[in-house]
Amino acid sequence: MNDSAVFSVVSLAAFLVTSGLLALGFKETRKHRLFSRLGYLMFLVGTLSATVLALKTQTSSYLFASAVCWATIISWFVWHLEIVGAFTAPVIALTLMYGIFFSPISSPSVSHDLGPAMRIHVASAIIGQSFAVVACGISLLFIWLDKKLKKRQLTDLPQSFPAISNLTNALNIALWIGFAFISLGLVSGALYFLVGSVPSEMNIMPKVIWAVLVWLWYLSILALKGILSYRPQRVARLSLIGFALLAVSWFGLIFVAPWRPL
Amino acid sequence: MNVTQIKSMSDQQPFLFFCVGNNHRTAPISTRESFYLSPDQISAVLATAAQRFSLRELAVLSTCNRCEVFGVLAGDHAAAQTALRDIYAAVHEIAGNRQAAVYQTDPFPVYTLTGLDAIRHTFKVASSLDSLVPGETQITGQFKDAMNLAKSSGTFGPMLDRLSQAALATAKNIRTNTEIGRHKVSISHAAVDLAKRASSDLSTLNFLIIGAGEMARVAAEYIATYKPRSLAIANRSRQKAFELTEHLGVGEHHSLDSLPHLIARADVVISATSSPAYLVDTAMVQKAVEERSDKPLFLIDIALPRDIHPSVADVSEAYLFDIDDLKSVVDGHLEKRKDALKQATDILTSGVESFAEWLTHREVAPVISDSARYMSDLITREAAKTFSKDIFANLSDKQREAIEGFVEAVSSRVTGDIAQSLKKASPEEARDISQALQSIFGKDIRP
Structure with a gap:
């Protein structure tokens, strides 16, 4: 078993365990708080392992998984949204599974030496998409909290659950960060394409479709929020529905079309 | 059981302590609201009710969490159980409490306690161990006020005197010798803590307090410690609101006329007045929400009768809570004070035993x-x-x-x-x- 295989197994195992621990740690008892702490520890272990794996293999699925990890960790430190890991950990685990089973390391999609401009393009696109995952996680938390507050089911809410304003702010910022990065990714990709330095063996169409879809998703949510003054409840719902549609299109691109977007 | 039968029981020896009523454990806020009696109503009721049933002693305690009738009655437990429901119904009938008349059919939403059970319950009430927020101090004052009302109405006798003194002494013992009241605990504190669901940093929020009474004052003092972005006090008497802001050293004072404008500006509204009618309705909140940005609006109604119309909960961007919803916040605090509660219960048991002896x-x-x-x-x-x-x-x-x-x-x-x-x-x-x-x-x- 080579190093990459070891790291991929360690990462996958860490995020599968994290998913379980964070789901168990949702309740407010001493035992469940211990599960949460162990979950966060495993998340960090998984993040380090996935990052090493991504840097070693340069495979876009691992780069994406690692970007989601770091976006989640940023949300912990900046917005104190540790609980968002309960949503992103299974997504990361699924991405790693895809990387292991469907995107072999022997055929990496971004390992070509494309120069710094292309690297900026790839990094921007991946960071933008990873913030889409985080935004979706925040939306899910927001919708759940909103429902509990409206129904006055306060006993179901853990004491450590983030406040609704904090979730609204975090969602807005996550959407804007994601939009900025995905825009940068699209612009840099377009420029790269226009100067004609894309290797002929690279099929860029799936990536373009996927990136444009994500960009449109961001744009429509931000436009509805900014221009039509959509309330946070509707923004969160749109964010969640949009992300679900994107996920479906992603799987469509993988399995229906003969392309692999990541 | 009719009045004559109860009178005939009262002529017999011996006497029996009793307590009949409802509280936050047995009745939701909508029911408690219909049984609420103001101090004026209680004063008007006591002498008449005691005379009608030939009761030796009688007192009524009506707060946001309970409406209970305490007293001394002759007769045995079984007979008293039926008599107490009639007494409770009569108290509300004499007070002209029309809403309560709805409940004068089976099942009547009250508990009836006699003898040692009534004594123990009285001790628990006075010590605030039966409160929604155990350890809060307000109930002790309310309990004393209820006894003083009975005194001034001539329905306070040696037995209630001894019972209330013993209960208050035990309450003081609990407060002095346990940690239960060390932390700031009251419904007002719980309301402010609930606001942390709006934002974990209360200093970023704009608060509006409706009312300038005791509960409003406690809430305002607690909020002021967080140095909020703004604090407005609106009250029927603007002078009282001014006095409260002067006492706090922060905040603006307003009359109730400014409520629509103030609600639109606020992130958290805490209402604690003694108004018998709703002060905030759906149209007011709907309009306020439309004027606001995408920040959530928390409305926490700790008044009884309630100040905010329950249909405000239907406004999608507003989150409405009442006293009953504070229970979960309180439970969080109780978890931290488990040991103190056990200690307090032991002291209470010892106090009840001494009194029974x-x-x-x-x-x-x-x-x-x-x-x-x-x-x-x-x-x-x-x-x-x-x-x-x-x-x-x-x-x-x-x-x-x-x-x-x-x-x-x-x-x-x-x-x-x-x-x-x-x-x-x-x-x-x-x-x-x-x-x-x-x-x-x-x-x-x-x-």
Whole structure:
């Protein structure tokens, strides 16, 4: 078993365990708080392992998984949204599974030496998409909290659950960060394409479709929020529905079309 | 049970402590709201109700968490259980409480406690162990006010006096010797803590407090410690709102006319007035929400009767909570004070036991002395008869003293055993023993 295989197994195992621990740690008892702490520890272990794996293999699925990890960790430190890991950990685990089973390391999609401009393009696109995952996680938390507050089911809410304003702010910022990065990714990709330095063996169409879809998703949510003054409840719902549609299109691109977007 | 039957019970001996009512554990806020009685209503009700049912003593405690009638009634437990529902219904009927009339059918949403259960409950209420927020201090003052109202209405007697004094002494003991009241705990504090669901950093929020009474003051003081972005106090009397902002050293004061504008500006509204009508309605909140950005609006109504119309909860961007919703916030605090609560319960049990002991002693002391006197009279009478007989004519003084001593020792032993049994018995058992003594000796040994 080579190093990459070891790291991929360690990462996958860490995020599968994290998913379980964070789901168990949702309740407010001493035992469940211990599960949460162990979950966060495993998340960090998984993040380090996935990052090493991504840097070693340069495979876009691992780069994406690692970007989601770091976006989640940023949300912990900046917005104190540790609980968002309960949503992103299974997504990361699924991405790693895809990387292991469907995107072999022997055929990496971004390992070509494309120069710094292309690297900026790839990094921007991946960071933008990873913030889409985080935004979706925040939306899910927001919708759940909103429902509990409206129904006055306060006993179901853990004491450590983030406040609704904090979730609204975090969602807005996550959407804007994601939009900025995905825009940068699209612009840099377009420029790269226009100067004609894309290797002929690279099929860029799936990536373009996927990136444009994500960009449109961001744009429509931000436009509805900014221009039509959509309330946070509707923004969160749109964010969640949009992300679900994107996920479906992603799987469509993988399995229906003969392309692999990541 | 009709008034005549209850009166006839009251003419009998002995007396029984009772408590009838509903509280936050047994009735939701909408029900409690319909049973709420203002101090003026209570003053008007007490004398009439006590007279109607020939009750020895009567007091009414009505707060946001309970409306309970305490008193002293003659009769046994079973009869009292039925009588108490009638008394409770009559209190509301005399007070002109029309909403409560809806409940004057089965099942009547009240609990009825008599004897030791009523005593224990009174201790729990006065010590705030039965409060929504155990350890809060407001109930002790409200309990004292209820007793003072009874005093001024002439329905406060020695038994309620002794009970309330014992209950308040136990409350003080609990407060002094446990950690239960060390932390800032009250409904107002719980309301402010609930606002942390709006934002974890309260200094970023704009607060509006409606009312300038005790609960509003406690909430405002607690909020001020967080240095909020803004704090506005709106009250019917603008002068009182001004006095509160002066006391706090921060905040703006407004009259209730400014409410629509103030709600649009606020992130958290805490309402705690004694207004009998709703002050905030759906249209007001809907309009306020439309004027706001995408920040959530929390409305926390800690008044009873409520100040904010329940239909405000239907406004999608507003989150409405009332006193009952604060329970989860309180439960979080209780988890941290589990040990203190156990300690407080132990002190309460000891206080109740002491009171029950005093009560039993008070009831049985005359029975014991009457028994002793009866035995002594019996011995004197029978000794005189016996020693007058010829066969005892030649007894020496020593022999006579020895016989008298023996008889007195037997008498003392019997009286002592009776006293022990009575002291160990509950008030109800003591009454049974007294009645048995009466039937055995056929003498007037009072129960």
